[in-house]
Amino acid sequence: MQKLLAYPAHLANASASLFIFASVLVALGVSTGLEYGLVRFGVQDFQKEELLRYGVPGLFVGAVILAPVIETFLGQHLPIVFARLLGARPAIQFAAGSLPFAVLHFDAGAGGISAGITGGFILAFAYLTFMPQSKTKAFWITAAIHSVINLVGTAMLVSELP
Numbered sequence: 001m002q003k004l005l006a007y008p009a010h011l012a013n014a015s016a017s018l019f020i021f022a023s024v025l026v027a028l029g030v031s032t033g034l035e036y037g038l039v040r041f042g043v044q045d046f047q048k049e050e051l052l053r054y055g056v057p058g059l060f061v062g063a064v065i066l067a068p069v070i071e072t073f074l075g076q077h078l079p080i081v082f083a084r085l086l087g088a089r090p091a092i093q094f095a096a097g098s099l100p101f102a103v104l105h106f107d108a109g110a111g112g113i114s115a116g117i118t119g120g121f122i123l124a125f126a127y128l129t130f131m132p133q134s135k136t137k138a139f140w141i142t143a144a145i146h147s148v149i150n151l152v153g154t155a156m157l158v159s160e161l162p
Contacts, residue, residue, distance in 0.1 A: 016141055019126070023145045027122040028152060034114035043110040056158055063154050068146035075101035075120070076127040076142050081135065090128065097124030119149065 054062070079096035088096065098120035105116025123142050130138035 016130075016137075019129070020141065020145050020148065023122050023126055024148045024152070027118050027145070027149050031114045031118040034118060035110050038110035038113055043113065059154055059157070063150040064147050068143045068150060071101060071104070072123065072127075072139060072143040072146055075104065076123050077135070077139055080124070080127055080131070094124050094128060097127055115149075115153070119146065 076097040079100055080093050083093040083096040100120075101123060102116040102120035105112040105119070108115075123146055126145050127138045127142045130141045
């Protein structure tokens with residue numbers, strides 16, 4: 001796991017913005033491919049209209065501002081910090097920071113499953129990459145990645161509206 005984190009750590013030290021951009025691109029690409037595969041295997045997609053029950057402004061606030069902060073705290077920060085307190089190896093910390101996030105998204109059909117698995121992986125990876133610099137930086141970089149991913153998803157959903 002340490003070797004796996006070495007290159008992203010180098011990129012993170014060079015530019016947090018570049019790290020965020022690269023993480024978002026990877027997450028969106030992998031998630032899209034995984035969702036396509038799940039749909040092809042017959043996994044139903046979530047009724048996205050439910051996301052708009054509070055309108056576009058409500059969706060934006062919930063998905064782009066609130067969810068990234070709350071889910072980063074519950075999905076990456078708490079599990080990883082707890083695992084570290086127990087002396088867990090980095091691989092266990094990674095699992096602790098990715099699995100809860102993934103599972104929370106499994107009830108949202110193919111898109112939720114793909115976003116949960118990919119997001120859990122990318123966000124735990126980001127948190128662990130920045131953790132040596134500071135927990136605060138790890139938290140906010142991870143939340144920023146999550147926010148940008150959700151911003152793209154929100155924009156795509158809104159663009160499909162009649």
